[in-house]
Amino acid sequence: MSFWESIKPARRAPVAVTVAVAADQRSLTLTWDDGHIATLSAQHLRQQCPCAECVEEFTGKRVLDPSRVADDMKILEVAPVGNYALTFVFGDAHRTGIFNWSTLRQLG
Ligand SMILES: [Zn+2]
Numbered sequence: 238m239s240f241w242e243s244i245k246p247a248r249r250a251p252v253a254v255t256v257a258v259a260a261d262q263r264s265l266t267l268t269w270d271d272g273h274i275a276t277l278s279a280q281h282l283r284q285q286c287p288c289a290e291c292v293e294e295f296t297g298k299r300v301l302d303p304s305r306v307a308d309d310m311k312i313l314e315v316a317p318v319g320n321y322a323l324t325f326v327f328g329d330a331h332r333t334g335i336f337n338w339s340t341l342r343q344l345g
Contacts, residue, residue, distance in 0.1 A: 262311035275345025286334035
């Protein structure tokens, strides 16, 4: 890589501009600033929770057994974390996961 390539700014990652929880609380629809729209189920989000309780910090191994996440999992609350992530309160009271934009984008 040349010097000039190495100092080029990285391509900006997409950011969600609207976040809407469905009326039944079982899914979340994100609209991204590049026009992409994705709906993620609460179950899938809960299964992919990136927090230290669900994923081993050093190995990256998922501790949470996805089959133990109910298929009628709900999102009770959603809140922004700064301008880089969202955090959720799930139907099983789990609330420690911080989902940054790139994680959310990969899920949807
Ligand atoms: Zn978690």
